[in-house]
Amino acid sequence: MRRVAFTTLGCKVNQSETDLLSRQFAAAGYACVGFDEPADVYVVNTCTVTHVADRKSRQLLGQARRFNPEALVVATGCYASIVGDQLGDERTLVIRNRDKDRVLTLVEGRLGHEPAELPFHGDAEKYLEVSGGQERSRSMVKVQDGCDSHCTYCIIPRARGRSRSLSPAEVIRRVDALVREGHAEVVVTGVDLGSYGDDVPGYPDLGGLLRRILDETGVGRIRVSSLEPGDFREEWLALWDDSRLCRHLHVPLQSGSAGVLERMERSYQPADYATMLAACRAAGDMTITTDVMVGFPGETDHEFDESYHFIRSMCFDGMHVFKYSRRSGTRAGRMLDQVAEEVKSERSRILREEAAAGVARLLDRHLGRIVSVAWESERDGIARGLTDTNVRVYGPGPADSATLKRVRLGSPFQDGLWAEPVFADLALAATL
Secondary structure: OOEEEEEEOOOHHHHHHHHHHHHHHHHOOOEEEOOOOOOOEEEEEEOOOOHHHHHHHHHHHHHHHHHOOOOEEEEEEHHHHHHHHHHOEOOEEEEOHHHHHHHHHHHHHHOOOOOOOOOOOOOOHHHHOOOOOOOOOEEEEEEEEOOOOOOOOOOHHHHHOOOEEOOHHHHHHHHHHHHHHOOOEEEEEEOOHHHOOOOOOOOOOHHHHHHHHHHHOOOOEEEEOOOOHHHOOHHHHHHHHOOOEOOEEEOOOEOOOHHHHHHHOOOOOHHHHHHHHHHHHHOOOOEEEEEEEEOOOOOOHHHHHHHHHHHHHHOOOOEEEEEOOOOOOOOHHHOOOOOOHHHHHHHHHHHHHHHHHHHHHHHHHHOOOEEEEEEEEEEOOEEEEEEOOOOEEEEEOOOOOOOEEEEEEEEEEOOEEEEEEOOOOHHHHHHO
């Protein structure tokens, strides 16, 4: 049996795409193995959001070549789309994002085999129910790709193209298949998720799509991966009356300085963001996390202080802090007033401390709560999972990925809280 190994860098969209690719290869008769195991084909789903991601992409491609010099190495994803044929050689196949749904066919052709193409649209169940995909309770469903925004620092629209939405019927089919496979939670993801439906007349917006998933599938829990502030619509908050929708929103801020946001060409100001956040929190017990960038070209000490104080006032429950990465082909990359690396590092350190404080606040207010957990994995007898409010949870194994489990959250453990099972049937509890 031919063997294929996958590894993924970057966002949940990449994770979702890798899962579908692994299912396609499994349906074609390949054995999916670990990336550090011997394989005939190594697929590296790359990322290019920062120069660090570029470097990691190159490193993983090099590792694959060292694992088996005779294997076919496939470079796909955003870094491969930007760099293109510079990565290619006689044992490396470069597949850009626009052709990612044809990876299996292109690999088979390169190997000289009869192509075994599985359609990407309209027949998802054929390979969704084939083993070889994600072996965890939370599974990703990509409902949208591409981006029509042109933030001055971002190269992703160039790598991903225009915004494109998957049909609601196909989304429902994919969610249904994953539920039957035993996934307790589905993560709805996209490159610019809030723009879902804008490109096709008659498609619902994101809120309408979530409503259909809730109404038409038996999914146990739905998580929304990330929403841009300018896309958020307050009327969507009524959806969270359904307890199956995770009470966690990740809304990238990037900067709390009005001047920096203008130079980034973001579609909102700090006051708009604060209004949106207040509405979300007024709707109930909602965890809010964000992305923040430091060292954008021209960011002065005053603008950083302005951003820092705004961020503190928002009391986020967690932040991803990024140092600005100069990207060739972006307008920000051509700006002259680049910020020194040591300045970016110090500003990043300050915001990472605030991010850690936010996570500590989140964990503290969950101590003693009884919650439902989607278990993801198990190692050395310890299960690892996540609550709907984005609290990392650990507990005694085994990890049953097919159902949501009720637990009581206790003391801090690693990056989350230790949990003990809660038994509804006391007689059953006495026997265990």
